[in-house]
Amino acid sequence: MNGAKVLIDALEREGVDVVFGYPGGAIMPVYDALYGAKVKHVLVRHEQAAVLAADGYARVSGRVGVCLATSGPGATNLVTGIANAHLDSIPLVAITGQVPTSALGTDAFQEVDIIGITLPIVKHSFLVRSAAELPATVCEAFDLARSGRPGPVLIDLPKDVASEEVAASPARHCRRHDLPAPDSRKLERALGLMKSSRRPVIYAGGGIVLAQAVDVFRRFAATTGAPVVTTLKGIGVLRTEDEQNLGMIGMHGSAAANHAVQGSDLLIAVGVRFDDRATGKLSEFAPHAKVIHLDIDGAEVGKRRAPEVGLVGAIEPALDHLAVRLDIDPWQRMCTREAWSYEPPTDGVYGPRLLKKLTEAAGEHFTVCCDVGQHQMWVAQHGRFTQPEQHLTSGGLGTMGYGLPAAIGAHFADPARQVINVTGDGSIMMNFQELVTVARYRLPIKIVVMDNQSLGLVRQWQELFFDERYSEVDLSDNPDFVRVAESLGIAGATLERGSDEDDAVEALLAATEARILHVRIDRKANVWPLVPPNRANDDMLVGAHR
DSSP: OBHHHHHHHHHHHTTOOEEEEOOOSTTHHHHHHHTTOSSEEEEOSSHHHHHHHHHHHHHHHSSOEEEEEOSTHHHHTTHHHHHHHHHHTOOEEEEEEEOOGGGTTTTOTTOOOHHHHHGGGOSEEEEOOSGGGHHHHHHHHHHHHHSSSOOEEEEEEEHHHHHOBOSSOOOOOOOOOOOOOOOHHHHHHHHHHHHHOSSEEEEEOTHHHHTTOHHHHHHHHHHHOOOEEEOSTTTTSSOTTOTTEEEEOSTTOOHHHHHHHHHOSEEEEESOOOOHHHHSSGGGSSTTOEEEEEESOTTTTTTSSOOSEEEESOHHHHHHHHOOOOOOHHHHHHOOOOOOOOOOSSSBBOHHHHHHHHHHHTOSSEEEEEOSSHHHHHHHHHOOOSSGGGEEEOOSSOOTTOHHHHHHHHHHHOTTSEEEEEEETTGGGGSGGGHHHHHHTTOOOEEEEEEOSBOHHHHHHHHHHSTTOOOSOBOTTOOOHHHHHHHTTOEEEEEOBGGGHHHHHHHHHHOSSOEEEEEEBOTTOOOSSBOOTTOOTTSOBOOOOO
């Protein structure tokens, strides 16, 4: 067999059932090996969509996502998605074709140094020099992608190596990476801080999800009784309706969550990295609180906030050890979730109310794949989630165009799941071509386009902080989204009145095939609360909750 067949065999041994990609010259031997293989290939219409679909697949399945691209522009089109996976710690293996080894470094047709380009945004890279290396390379790539703090790994495969004949698929040999156990002395110090605290807050992030420690975390939170706040990626680690859950913190976090953190005397930070969008002005973040920081990545502990106790290692045993009841009844009574008005002053569609209704009506087995913008913040603030895999979004990179490809990946991870892409009229245009992929594979994905005819978050900032100088945010010349979808055989409808929200949601979710809902919302609608730049989190602009 040749190197390409060795590669496909190695992927099958890793349990890969689907890959997302787009063919080209340098990767052609691999596509020849895919012909008739057990691994299903999903043809997207842009390589960025391939890597973002692999990202969505990984988040829903908990497994490593895989994407393929050719050399040159095919490889460089993966860069945004690889960076997205890097910043959100998503296990991913990206396989790129490369020019033959004899042509490396000669500026050959479609040659780029993709290893050099992606060096800062991958856990590791492999340039394969012989077909015999492939089984061990694939094995180690997958282990690196999912072990410790997960992330993307790149395999660059020259065309001559993919075509190289070998006698048989060699045995694989690779390292296995075990998680370190938490330090017992530090655990005792952490317990001492918890027992002496009177105003503790649990600050929960996406690391809990990546560690597959949601159940353990929920037991820990319930036992301690401490209020819980989450990051954007931590949404779903505690049920939205749980009384302990005060909501998301940070720039567009809930007032209850932000005030609780600012008034706390102990912050139990679990699987978080003290991101600037969460902390606001770092020097004034939780100013009276001592910090216990649990994380698998020692580089994150102390990077932005020095903890009194840093626990590096596996989260589950640490949470089990720290699960003690705390004497904090007065604090619990103070930390209550805020009420929200869902009655707008007009008869138009109110985005927060619509998205609340949508997630409530979707049942239990669903996933919202959200793009980036005002709609993203409304979903985070008002969506109802019982599990973290119900809420997918680009957190660290803020990738517009993430939602539709991620929805495609989410569907292939779990075809029985109701998958909904909530997007904006700006974000949808970033990867709009993937409607063709939805149509091609007859995917029953639901697409909700929140249309305010502008780049909403940018417009909001220009209104508040740039003297209403609206520079290049007008999107009033967008196409008719429903007509474009209908040209591909995807049914759609337009929603303009608040009184029609219930019927529109019901029709959308009842559809057994792909459907698009074009939602016209007020161009001037803003996201509240908002923490202005370089302000403490309790210094919020509240506007009106509508």
